[in-house]
Amino acid sequence: MELRGVEELMDLLHACRGARDTACLGGTPVDLHDHALQTAALLRRSRPADKELQVAGLVHVVGRLLRPGEPTGHAGLAADAVRSLLGERVSGLVRLHREDRPHEPAPVGPARDGPFTEDALILRQADESARTAGLDAGVLEDWRTVLTLVSARHARLGAVD
Template sequence: MELRGVEELMDLLHACRGARDTPGRCGGRVDLHDHALQTAALLRRSRPADKELQVAGLVHALGQLLRPADPTGHTDLAADLVRPLLGERVSGLVRHHSGGYAHDAETDDLLSLRHAHEAGRVVGIDAGVLEDWRTVLELVAAQHSRLGAVD
């Protein structure tokens, strides 16, 4: 599968609503949609200037939606899916958010993402709506597109 733009990415993120529940920290189940929004919102609060990190938090769970029966391959699937649209940094953060090797420069970013990933599992927390992230996704995609054009 290849994403042709932010609109297709938004459709996938919308499809996470009600999909494959994630165990909540305080009991109950948190769906992938709420988990993605909570993770991104926590990163927006802790790292307000780092839009790529926030977007990585938003899209990190897409592999679980697309391949729910593959607990080991879902991070690679999500990383490969978003790379052409959102770039290498977002892809790398998604790929390594559950553990594994990372470049030294990514270590602080990965720790922030992993912390938000674990903390973003609270049932009933209002983390906003997905539509609020469209502009940020478009910004990151446009930045990646401009950088790709320079190469």
């Protein structure tokens, strides 16, 4: 599945509300909607200028909705879904943040020599920290403008290539 616009992505993110997952830690199930918002909020605090990293934190959960009940492959599915809308960097970060090694994403493809590796590790750390029930991380609507900006920037850069 390839997302065609910010509205479609927002709808998918809204659909995460109430979907629960134990993702990798095997602990208490977390609401994917809350988890996405918490991950993005943690990244906004630690890297305020890096909108693509923040957006990667927000959208990294969508693969679980696209293939519910499947234990693996969610990061790749989410990465593929957002690539044409949000660009190669966001897609690469989403894909790399969930590699098999527990604390170090294994670089593959264009990221092998490092352009996404450090940021993917930062995303993974935020992902693992964003599991606090009841933490106020804002509302999804707060991210519409950021998603639109990242999408528009990608569209402009893609047109130049």
